Amino acid sequence: MSHHHSRAASTTAAKAEQRRMAVARRRARSPEHIAAARAAIAEHLMAYLTGSAQPAAGGVIAGYLPLPSEPLDPRLPSRLATAGFRVLLPVASAGAALNWAEYSGESRTGDFGIQEPVGELLGIDAVADAVAVLVPALLVDANGVRLGRGGGHYDRTLGGARGESIAVIFDDEWVDELPAEPFDVPVTAVVTPGAGVRRVIGSG
Numbered sequence: 001m002s003h004h005h006s007r008a009a010s011t012t013a014a015k016a017e018q019r020r021m022a023v024a025r026r027r028a029r030s031p032e033h034i035a036a037a038r039a040a041i042a043e044h045l046m047a048y049l050t051g052s053a054q055p056a057a058g059g060v061i062a063g064y065l066p067l068p069s070e071p072l073d074p075r076l077p078s079r080l081a082t083a084g085f086r087v088l089l090p091v092a093s094a095g096a097a098l099n100w101a102e103y104s105g106e107s108r109t110g111d112f113g114i115q116e117p118v119g120e121l122l123g124i125d126a127v128a129d130a131v132a133v134l135v136p137a138l139l140v141d142a143n144g145v146r147l148g149r150g151g152g153h154y155d156r157t158l159g160g161a162r163g164e165s166i167a168v169i170f171d172d173e174w175v176d177e178l179p180a181e182p183f184d185v186p187v188t189a190v191v192t193p194g195a196g197v198r199r200v201i202g203s204g
Contacts, residue, residue: 011179018147022138022173027067029170034071035169038192042073045059045166046154048197050083050133060086062100062161065115071193072168074115077103088127089117090153097156100126124156130163136188137167141178144200146188148177160187166191 045127061080066072077087080103087103093111101117110116135154137146143167146167148154159164165187171194191197 010078011181015147015177015181017177019138019150022147023069025172026138026170028068032067037056037071037193038073038122041168042076043078043189044193044196045076045134046079047124048191049080049085058128060088060127062088062090062104062127062130062133062157064090064134064136065117068174070168071084071170072134072136077135078105082112083129088130088155088195091116091121092151092153097124098153099124104177125160127157127159128162130161132164132166132200133157133161135165135167136189137169137173138198139173139175139178139189140167140169140190142201143176143177143180144190145176145178145180145184147186152183155185156181158187164188166197171195185195 006128013181031110063077065077066074077089080087082190088100089103089107090098091101091110092098092114099121100123101121104119106118107115108118108175135146135158137148139147146169166189168191169188171192174190174192187200189199
């Protein structure tokens with residue numbers, strides 16, 4: 001028992017260290033680097049999500065409103081909505097699974113200082129049938145294990161989502177292997193500026 005506990009503790013410590021380094025690396029990126037990554041990722045995602053293999057307009061896509069250091073273009077929800085998708089954005093509260101509201105173009109600052117959609121809360125299961133869930137991450141490995149910011153908000157969402165889950169990261173944030181814990185729910189794909197959307201091992 002104690003052995004298992006120490007292993008779990010060391011996994012937690014390893015994740016904390018990797019999280020700290022990943023956040024520091026993001027803070028060091030230039031605005032130009034971030035802008036270029038955002039533009040490339042937005043094009044990859046638009047091409048992928050509106051491609052012939054994907055369902056027609058009216059499908060649900062779960063997005064999010066990025067922090068300034070994140071490689072997701074904040075205009076992407078608007079572009080997806082214009083393309084005919086129903087875009088849901090997360091509303092976070094401490095200790096709870098993410099709730100969702102439909103993107104309307106309006107946002108406000110939520111509990112965590114992150115931009116959130118304004119509108120009716122649709123419940124935690126609103127994204128269960130989403131075509132794709134875009135997932136923030138700091139690092140993702142070849143098995144789809146992702147290192148988030150440690151709130152655990154997305155694990156419950158991904159556990160209930162039947163569509164694809166696509167982590168959005170910079171090129172150098174795709175790594176061979178991350179320490180995984182039992183409750184970690186892997187993503188099925190990643191998108192990076194340089195390589196576009198890639199399926200991960202074991203996602204069919």
